[in-house]
Amino acid sequence: xxxxxxxxxxxxxxxxxxxxxxxxxxxxxxxxxxxxxxxxxxxxxxxxxxxxxxxxxxxxxxxxxxxxxxxxxxxxxxxxxxxxxxxxxxxxxxxxxxxxxxxxxxxxxxxxxxxxxxxxxxxxxxxxxxxxxxxxxxxxxxxxxxxxxxxxxxxxxxxxxxxxxxxxxxxxxxxxxxxxxxxxxxxxxxxxxxxxxxxxxxxxxxxxxxxxxxxxxxxxxxxxxxxxxxxxxxxxxxxxxxxxxxxxxxxxxxxxxxxxxxxxxxxxxxxxxxxxxxxxxxxxxxxxxxxx
Amino acid sequence: xxxxxxxxxxxxxxxxxxxxxxxxxxxxxxxxxxxxxxxxxxxxxxxxxxxxxxxxxxxxxxxxxxxxxxxxxxxxxxxxxxxxxxxxxxxxxxxxxxxxxxxxxxxxxxxxxxxxxxxxxxxxxxxxxxxxxxxxxxxxxxxxxxxxxxxxxxxxxxxxxxxxxxxxxxxxxxxxxxxxxxxxxxxxxxxxxxxxxxxxxxxxxxxxxxxxxxxxxxxxxxxxxxxxxxxxxxxxxxxxxxxxxxxxxxxxxxxxxxxxxxxxxxxxxxxxxxxxxxxxxxxxxxxxxxxxxxxxxxxxxxxxxxxxxxxxxxxxxxxxxxxxxxxxxxxxxxxxxxxxxxxxxxxxxxxxxxxxxxxxxxxxxxxxxxxxxxxxxxxxxxxxxxxxxxxxxxxxxxxxxxxxxxxxxxxxxxxxxxxxxxxxxxxxxxxxxxxxxxxxxxxxxxxxxxxxxxxxxxxxxxxxxxxxxxxxxxxxxxxxxxxxxxxxxx
Numbered sequence: 001x002x003x004x005x006x007x008x009x010x011x012x013x014x015x016x017x018x019x020x021x022x023x024x025x026x027x028x029x030x031x032x033x034x035x036x037x038x039x040x041x042x043x044x045x046x047x048x049x050x051x052x053x054x055x056x057x058x059x060x061x062x063x064x065x066x067x068x069x070x071x072x073x074x075x076x077x078x079x080x081x082x083x084x085x086x087x088x089x090x091x092x093x094x095x096x097x098x099x100x101x102x103x104x105x106x107x108x109x110x111x112x113x114x115x116x117x118x119x120x121x122x123x124x125x126x127x128x129x130x131x132x133x134x135x136x137x138x139x140x141x142x143x144x145x146x147x148x149x150x151x152x153x154x155x156x157x158x159x160x161x162x163x164x165x166x167x168x169x170x171x172x173x174x175x176x177x178x179x180x181x182x183x184x185x186x187x188x189x190x191x192x193x194x195x196x197x198x199x200x201x202x203x204x205x206x207x208x209x210x211x212x213x214x215x216x217x218x219x220x221x222x223x224x225x226x227x228x229x230x231x232x233x234x235x236x237x238x239x240x241x242x243x244x245x246x247x248x249x250x251x252x253x254x255x256x257x258x259x260x261x262x263x264x265x266x267x268x269x270x271x272x273x274x275x276x277x278x279x280x281x282x283x284x285x286x287x288x289x290x291x292x
Numbered sequence: 293x294x295x296x297x298x299x300x301x302x303x304x305x306x307x308x309x310x311x312x313x314x315x316x317x318x319x320x321x322x323x324x325x326x327x328x329x330x331x332x333x334x335x336x337x338x339x340x341x342x343x344x345x346x347x348x349x350x351x352x353x354x355x356x357x358x359x360x361x362x363x364x365x366x367x368x369x370x371x372x373x374x375x376x377x378x379x380x381x382x383x384x385x386x387x388x389x390x391x392x393x394x395x396x397x398x399x400x401x402x403x404x405x406x407x408x409x410x411x412x413x414x415x416x417x418x419x420x421x422x423x424x425x426x427x428x429x430x431x432x433x434x435x436x437x438x439x440x441x442x443x444x445x446x447x448x449x450x451x452x453x454x455x456x457x458x459x460x461x462x463x464x465x466x467x468x469x470x471x472x473x474x475x476x477x478x479x480x481x482x483x484x485x486x487x488x489x490x491x492x493x494x495x496x497x498x499x500x501x502x503x504x505x506x507x508x509x510x511x512x513x514x515x516x517x518x519x520x521x522x523x524x525x526x527x528x529x530x531x532x533x534x535x536x537x538x539x540x541x542x543x544x545x546x547x548x549x550x551x552x553x554x555x556x557x558x559x560x561x562x563x564x565x566x567x568x569x570x571x572x573x574x575x576x577x578x579x580x581x582x583x584x585x586x587x588x589x590x591x592x593x594x595x596x597x598x599x600x601x602x603x604x605x606x607x608x609x610x611x612x613x614x615x616x617x618x619x620x621x622x623x624x625x626x627x628x629x630x631x632x633x634x635x636x637x638x639x640x641x642x643x644x645x646x647x648x649x650x651x652x653x654x655x656x657x658x659x660x661x662x663x664x665x666x667x668x669x670x671x672x673x674x675x676x677x678x679x680x681x682x683x684x685x686x687x688x689x690x691x692x693x694x695x696x697x698x699x700x701x702x703x704x705x706x707x708x709x710x711x712x713x714x715x716x717x718x719x720x721x722x723x724x725x726x727x728x729x730x731x732x733x734x735x736x737x738x739x740x741x742x743x744x745x746x747x748x749x750x751x752x753x754x755x756x757x758x759x760x761x762x763x764x765x766x767x768x769x770x771x772x773x774x775x776x777x778x779x780x781x782x
Contacts, residue, residue, distance in 0.1 A: 132446060137770055139752035140429065147756050147772060150739075232761065245552030252547035254716065255540065255561070255762045273447065275780065283772050285756050286735045286743045 016044050016191070018053065018215055019198030021060030022208020028052050033217070035191065038102055046191050049216035054183065054224045057212035061154045061181040062230055064209030069151045069179035077126030080177055082204040084119035087112070090200065094165055097192040101164060114267055115166045121272050122173040129178070129274045129281075137285070144288045149281040151179035152257055153232030156225040158218060160237035163266040164190030165197060170266050171235055172211055174276035180233075183212045185225060191215040226250035233257035233280050237264065308622065311629040313416045318403050320410075320493060323354040326362055326516065327499035329369035330509025336361040341518075343492055346413035347626050347635035347670040355492045358515040363484070363524045366513040370455040370482040371530055373510030378482055379452060381508075387438030390477050392505045394431035397470075400501065401425065404494055408466055409626045411493040413635030413671070414589050416627050426751060427470035430769075433753035434474035437774060441479065444771050450778035452480030453556055454532030457525040460495075461538045462488035462637050463592040463693075469495050471768050472535050473512060474753075479777035481533065482511045484525060489518040490638045523549070531555060535776065537594070539691070540717075540762050547765075558766030558776040560594065560758055562691040563719030566712035567597035567748065568702075568734060571605045573724035577746070579613045581724060582697070585748040587621060587633055587675050591695035592641070594763075595720035597748055599688060600677075600699045601708050607701045611679065618662040618675045625667065633695060636671040645673050645694035652678045652687040657698070689715050705730065709737040718760030722748045741767070 017024040029050035035043045047053075068076075087094065091112050098108035130149055137145040155175045160167035164187045175182050186194030198213045214221070222243065226234050227250035234256050236247050244260060251258045259279045264271050323340055325332040335356040342351045358366070378386070397404065401424045408419040441450055456476045460468035465487055476483045487495035499514045515521065519542070526534055526546050533556040536546050540561040550557055567585050569578045585597025602610045626634030636642040653659055657678040666672035677697045681688050687698045702708035712721060721738035723731060723745050735743040741759045744750060751757065756772035758764055766776050 135756075135771055137752065137754040137756070139750075139755055141750065141752065143747065143750060145752065145755050147770065150736075152760075153739075241552050248551030249548045252544045252551070255543065255547065255559070255765060257765060275448070282741060282760050283756050283758070283767050284735075284741055284743065284760075285770075286745065287747055287750050287755070288731070288745045289747050 013044070016046055016195045016215070018047050018049055019195065019201070019211070019213040020053065020057045021063075021212065022202065024198070027216070028056070035101075037100065043100055044192065046215045049185070049214035049221065051221070051224050053214055054221060054228070057183040057214060058154060058228055058230055060209035060212055061183050064181045064207055065153060068181055068207055068210045071179070073127035073130065076177055076179065077123045079204060079206055080119055080123035080126065080173060083200060083206065084116050084123060086200045086204045087119065087197070088116045090196070094193055094196060097196060098164065098190070101190045101192055111163070111166045111267070115169045118166065118169055118272055119173055122177045122277070125274055125277060126177045129277045132274055133278055133281070142290045144290055145285065147283050147285040149178070149278070150284050152280045152282050153180060154230060155180045155182045155233045155235060155280050156228065156231045157182055157184045157234070158222060158225055158236045158238065159184050159187050159194065160261070160264070160266060161187045161189050161218070163187070165193035167237065167266045168194050168197065170271050171237070171261065175235070175280045176211060178277045178281050180280050181210045183214065183225070183231070185218060185221055186213055186215045188216070188218050222247065223250055226256070227253060229254045231256060233259060235259045235261060237261045308630045310625070312625065313406055313409070313627045313629065315406060315410070318406050320353050320407065324356065324492070324496040324516070326356045326358055326366070327496070327503075327514040328362070328366045329372075329513065330503060330507075332499070335359065341489065343411060343490065345410050346490075346637055347667070349669050352411060353493060355496065355516040358486075358517040358521045360524050362515060363521065363528055366484045366515050367455060367457075367528050367530050369510035369513050370484050373508055374452070374455055374482040377508040378511050379480055383439035383441070383480070386480065387435045387478065389505065389507050390431055390435035390438060390474060393502065394428045394435060396501050396505055397424065397428040397431065401428065404466060404497060407497060408494050409634070412462060412465055412491045413626050413637050415631045415634040417629055417631070418589060423464055423467045426753070427467045430467070430470040430753040431474045434478040437475075438478045441774065441778065444774050445778070445780060448780045450479075450780055453777055453779055454481060455530060456481045456483045456533040456535060456777065457528065457531040458483055458485040458535045459522045459525065459538065460485065460487055462491040463589060463594070465491040466494040466498065468537055469498055475768070475773050476535070476777050477511065479774060481777055484513045484515060484531070486515050486517060486522055486525060489516070492516045526550065533557065533777065536560070543764065556776070558758070558768065559764040560766070560768060561762065561764040562717060563594045563596070563759065563763050564599060564689065564691055564715045564717045565595055565597050565720040565722065565740065566599045566601050566738070567722035568708050568712060568724065569600065569602040569606065569610055570723070570725040570730065571603045572726045574726065575606060575610060575613065578724040579610065579617050581722065581746070581748045582614055583617055583621070585722060586697040587695045588749050590633055590636055590673070592637055592693055593749065594691075595742060595749065597722050598692060598697060600697055601702050601711055602699065603708070604701045604703050611699065614677065615660060618677070619664070621662060621664070621675055623664050623666050623672060623674060633675060636673050636694065639671055641693065642671040642673060645692060645696060648687055648690070648692045648694070648696060649676065652681070652685070652698070655681070655685045655687065657681040657685060657687065683711060683714055691717070705733065709734065713739050716762040719763035720744070
């Protein structure tokens with residue numbers, strides 16, 4: 001052993017765990033899969049989440065729904081903005097993680113930039129989409145009648161595989177700003193940023209259970225995400241027609257809203273709009289008599 | 293009933309002279325062919341089925357049974373009209389055709405109301421005052437949208453979807469046809485519509501009207517048949533959009549069969565609405581609201597207030613008043629203008645309702661029915677309430693689609709909301725209270741698409757309608773109803 005080796009500091013590596021109900025548990029199944037770099041060296045052992053993990057996450061998301069959907073638009077906007085602040089502060093870490101997973105340095109930096117900007121974009125929508133999409137309806141009788149948006153409920157999301165951070169945020173942010181709670185299955189080939197992003201959420205005062213992030217095999221868990229009877233909507237971003245078909249068949253069991261975001265170009269402006277918020281909203285119409 | 297002495301005993305000394313709507317002004321043909329490509333054409337296999345008057349069991353007419361070849365013909369006609377005149381026409385001109393339908397419906401309102409009641413069994417008062425005027429209003433409302441769509445979708449350009457296959461139920465036959473056809477045409481689509489097999493006649497009369505209105509052939513095609521015909525429409529490869537109103541079980545089958553296709557869909561399905569009565573409500577008004585909520589249209593209403601949740605402190609009073617009010621309801625000839633509750637739509641539906649009456653009693657609930665006489669022929673169900681039911685009872689959880697009310701009580705607002713939301717459905721709900729702040733708390737807390745506060749079962753073309761949870765996907769009516777019939781581009 002040389003002197004240099006004797007005094008060199010050994011870096012501390014992170015254990016990548018999942019994020020359920022505001023806590024960072026390992027998978028209850030005890031299973032893992034190794035994430036390797038291009039040379040085949042192990043970067044990290046990733047939790048291979050199970051059906052049971054997913055069910056636990058849905059329970060957490062359902063429990064969080066009442067509080068989060070009742071939070072004011074102003075508060076939700078500020079929390080999204082806070083997430084952006086936290087992410088900006090850890091810019092280098094996320095860039096490095098993307099690079100570690102095979103993304104070029106410049107592209108990685110741009111992805112983190114875009115991720116922060118996307119959060120700001122949706123933070124700004126929090127108290128505006130309602131004004132754009134709601135209506136007062138001039139009914140032909142003596143009633144005051146209006147329609148407003150309310151969150152659909154618990155949303156399960158199969159995050160896009162090719163965009164480990166931006167793709168995830170582009171799906172989570174519009175659902176979340178609209179008052180939904182969600183359970184996300186991270187990109188299988190690039191799961192690192194999803195878990196680090198969970199730490200950002202945790203530090204940004206996002207209430208426990210509002211966003212739950214699992215890692216694991218999409219092929220194994222897609223059916224669970226689509227079939228769970230206490231999930232109100234499912235978003236999927238990858239897969240061929242067979243995947244789409246199986247998601248829709250499973251989702252029909254409790255009439256889930258099925259939202260396909262296949263072929264979305266996550267880095268482009270077209271991947272953000274208030275219509276992404278509207279995808280996981282329900283229109284509620286209320287009638288009040290006008291009388292003395 | 294302890295206070296009987298002070299009440300008007302409607303069933304003893306009071307008699308209403310019959311006030312029947314006349315039928316000499318209407319024409320129902322012996323049989324109806326399919327309306328395809330602007331013409332009435334015989335079905336390929338030459339088969340017809342009868343449609344009867346559920347109040348008399350007399351046959352009214354025969355209608356064509358459309359099979360796969362017929363559906364294919366109808367879709368081709370719709371596609372041709374879409375590629376041809378309809379998508380090339382100026383939007384403002386398209387709108388004028390829809391306005392014209394509205395006006396002609398208004399002109400022929402009495403005829404349509406009479407036929408609607410004969411074919412479906414609903415009281416003439418309802419088809420005359422609600423169904424037909426609302427159907428006309430729907431066409432009038434959406435006609436005006438045709439050339440204004442750019443204002444409905446900020447930041448987006450929209451275009452028509454293409455050919456829409458539309459399948460409608462038997463509870464509001466013409467009204468549902470207007471809910472489907474009007475927005476579809478306004479957005480530039482062409483349609484193939486199938487009315488329910490027990491109530492095809494007003495749709496066929498609408499076909500005649502559309503022919504008279506001079507719409508380009510194939511813009512609206514109307515085909516008749518039962519479930520199999522509907523399934524053929526859903527599965528036709530050249531259909532771009534499915535709009536279905538009906539049961540959740542059929543909606544589920546449709547959603548599954550659309551899996552893997554790019555067809556757009558809206559599903560307006562079942563419900564089990566809670567109607568919450570608080571102790572500070574105007575009780576007499578609330579009782580009227582309960583009656584309107586569950587007995588309107590024989591309870592054949594997906595958004596019916598079929599669960600009464602009444603605050604414990606006023607439960608006895610409300611139930612007693614409800615029973616007294618039920619005694620005054622006239623069940624019988626739908627053509628009589630005095631009638632409150634008409635005929636059950638079909639023998640099959642009557643059987644379903646009766647099976648639930650048995651289920652309710654077997655589950656231990658106490659059943660009460662009004663004591664009125666019902667005609668010997670036809671399909672009838674007396675207004676019915678169940679007390680002593682619990683949340684898990686099937687008559688609380690499942691849609692009955694008849695004049696059957698399940699009554700539960702609650703103590704606190706939170707308990708009321710929890711019970712209200714504890715079914716797989718989320719179509720509608722109601723609240724009765726004199727406190728403004730409480731209204732907003734409850735209307736926000738009910739997870740359903742339409743909420744009535746101190747009123748119930750009101751509808752309007754400008755007012756979006758549709759469900760949360762297993763009550764369906766998408767909205768019909770109002771600005772929001774346009775979304776179902778357009779494709780968005782940036």
